[in-house]
Amino acid sequence: MAKDRKTVFFCQNCGYESAKWQGQCPGCREWNTFVEEPVVKSAGKRQSGGYHEQPRVTKLSQIETDPRSRVSTGYGELDRVLGGGIVRGSLVLVGGDPGIGKSTLLLQVCRNLSTAGEKVLYISGEESLQQIKMRAGRVGEFVGDMLLLCETNLDLVEEAIRREKPKIVVIDSIQTMYREEVSSAPGSVSQVREATNAFMQIAKGMEITVFLVGHVTKEGVVAGPRVLEHMVDTVLYFEGDRYAAYRLLRGVKNRFGSTNEIGVFEMRETGLTQVANPSEYMLSGKPEGASGSMVACAMEGTRPILVEVQALVCKTSFGIPRRTAVGADINRINLLMAVLEKRLGLSLGDCDAYVNIAGGIRMNEPALDLAIVLAVLSSKQDIPLGEKTIAFGEVGLSGEIRAVSMARQRVLEAKKLGFERCILPQVSLEGIPEIQGITLTGVRMVRDLQNVLRKA
């Protein structure tokens, strides 16, 4: 690094570092995210300069682990996303848009943990003690006594943690924490990195589980959680429509379990509650006898979830047809429409098409293809599909219906929710034994779907 340079530019979205300002970040391709920050003099006291003693290496077989070191959060949905409960000494990042319910979730987790006898310290840099107390009043009774601190100065926060020695610490939010020696503003990349580093030392050195709340911001004013994703053990994102009641907790990175798991919660007057059966929830309000609606079965991690795929195909009133997708990938929709045009000779060039995954959930699984294709066909020809029918399968460019994984689990989930017929790839069908109470229809090509549609 040049000696005379006093500042560097950071992308506030992904943390990309650059010597000069740039309009577009080469790292994440976002525009207007670079902000000038002073060069951080690495705090000398925390970095041991050179080894004083010989570094010790250890044999793998000699390391002991304690299987009881997992602690339940009191929420099965959250435990599953974490890989079976909280790991002692882990650093967990909970990201999400402002107002999605991160503080509420963590406060409820703190309540459960303190009721279970854990020593919990909740550090808020955003709300006053009174505000937290009011929120606590809404989410229910606190039996255990949890500790609270309203502070944003990192040195004081560290001191409080070292003095109180809690088992669980919640930092709400990481973007409000600042260290005085670092001269850039709170929320900047340098500050957020410094704070995360400090909490990592605390988590690993003192065997304390630290939850960090990170706001996702689009304006690039505050450094986003992506800047610290690589530093923490587990990254969870809390998503969902702010205005819809349910919330999805998605694991993006997990050093102690599988990612791809989701937890489903519902926001109520009295805080968040778990949704044990998401399929039922996602399908509530499904219209009866309407064309352009098809239920699909997608897998989220190890769990099948039924969702309703809706399509509306209508004559375009402008020159260029509109294609809109909500909850699904627009490119995928375009691809599937092209397959239908070519392989079925359907003329969709003068039609607008709107595809929606009901409930606001976002899904990118190829297994949804078949349901999307069926919904589009049904809407175009105005033929309602069977009420008690679901479909899953991937559609290839030649119009072939390809196999998808875990077909049996999907069929069983459909049966559990009272569906009587399942349209699936012929190849997948051959691997499934006869299942009582549900009719399985195998399809090989999209041209077979016309038949299916007529029978449905």
Ligand code: TYD
């Ligand atoms: P909050 O946890 O403050 O969001 P974040 O910390 O992610 O910014 O969530 C606040 C939202 O949740 C707010 O819009 C109100 C709503 N809410 C309820 O609907 N019920 C409740 O019991 C609580 C505590 C909040």
Ligand code: MG
């Ligand atoms: Mg909050």
